[in-house]
Amino acid sequence: MSIEHRDDTGARFGMWLFLYTEVILFSGLFILYAVALMKYPEQYSQASHKLNIYFGSINTVVLLTSSLTVALAISAIQMKRIKQCLTLCWVTVALAIVFLINKYFEWSAEISHGIYPGSETLAEMGAGVTSFFNLYYFTAGLHGLHVFIGATLIAVVAIMTAKGKVTSERYTLLENSALYWHLVDLVWIFVFPLYYLIL
Amino acid sequence: MSEHNHETHEPVPYRTFILIWVALIILTGVTIAVSRVDLKELNIWVALGVASFKSSLVLFFFMHLRQESRLFRVGLLILLVILAIFLGLTFVDVLYR
Numbered sequence: 001m002s003i004e005h006r007d008d009t010g011a012r013f014g015m016w017l018f019l020y021t022e023v024i025l026f027s028g029l030f031i032l033y034a035v036a037l038m039k040y041p042e043q044y045s046q047a048s049h050k051l052n053i054y055f056g057s058i059n060t061v062v063l064l065t066s067s068l069t070v071a072l073a074i075s076a077i078q079m080k081r082i083k084q085c086l087t088l089c090w091v092t093v094a095l096a097i098v099f100l101i102n103k104y105f106e107w108s109a110e111i112s113h114g115i116y117p118g119s120e121t122l123a124e125m126g127a128g129v130t131s132f133f134n135l136y137y138f139t140a141g142l143h144g145l146h147v148f149i150g151a152t153l154i155a156v157v158a159i160m161t162a163k164g165k166v167t168s169e170r171y172t173l174l175e176n177s178a179l180y181w182h183l184v185d186l187v188w189i190f191v192f193p194l195y196y197l198i199l
Numbered sequence: 200m201s202e203h204n205h206e207t208h209e210p211v212p213y214r215t216f217i218l219i220w221v222a223l224i225i226l227t228g229v230t231i232a233v234s235r236v237d238l239k240e241l242n243i244w245v246a247l248g249v250a251s252f253k254s255s256l257v258l259f260f261f262m263h264l265r266q267e268s269r270l271f272r273v274g275l276l277i278l279l280v281i282l283a284i285f286l287g288l289t290f291v292d293v294l295y296r
Binding site for chain 2: 027079182193
């Protein structure tokens with residue numbers, strides 16, 4: 001066997017460093033939200049009521065469950081249960097697709113009601129409502145992009161696992177993709193109450 | 200033979216992860232329930248509090264932060280301090296304009 005250099009902890013810490021910067025990226029949007037919420041409290045509550053709380057809640061459950069399945073996939077690969085690991089990875093990808101399909105229906109409904117950035121309906125509802133929906137589309141859009149990237153990563157790793165390139169001896173790729181996926185979940189944990197649940 | 204720096208963690212039992220998931224789902228229910236009661240200013244703080252608690256469950260269990268070396272937690276702490284400065288300075292500006 002050849003001598004190889006590898007540092008799994010270092011690889012994971014590299015991923016964590018990247019995730020710290022991702023949190024800062026999303027924080028900018030949350031800080032904008034906080035400032036606007038203070039400026040237009042009534043309009044934010046009024047705008048929040050226009051969002052569909054059922055879509056929001058279902059998608060929360062979908063994402064939390066997908067975080068569970070990808071966490072279980074790591075335990076499975078550590079216990080050399082490759083088949084179970086693969087099933088869990090594909091369930092995670094399927095849940096990501098469910099999330100995006102929900103998002104599609106949700107956004108279609110909102111856009112058909114004239115709620116989209118730059119629409120006249122929004123302009124008539126005032127600056128506060130407009131700022132709420134601009135931030136909503138930007139934050140949820142950026143989050144949706146992360147869902148898409150995360151699901152792609154997990155699918156690639158699942159294929160590599162099936163081909164024996166990711167093994168129970170060497171699974172940092174799976175761990176790092178899972179970390180990315182949990183970040184997507186973390187962001188949604190804050191998006192959901194802030195956008196959907198303002199009374 | 201290859202000798203590598205391979206400190207693998209003990210596999211976390213399925214049971215632990217499933218219990219954390221149950222807790223996360225219950226907390227989501229709590230968030231939704233509390234948000235329908237008018238607590239004035241307090242609503243947003245309760246929502247943020249529950250969300251922070253849910254995040255720490257995800258971080259420490261799902262993301263294995265509990266098993267990682269201290270470096271990872273120090274990094275997280277530095278991140279939170281940076282965010283607090285970011286938020287604090289923004290509000291000092293916005294509130295006292």
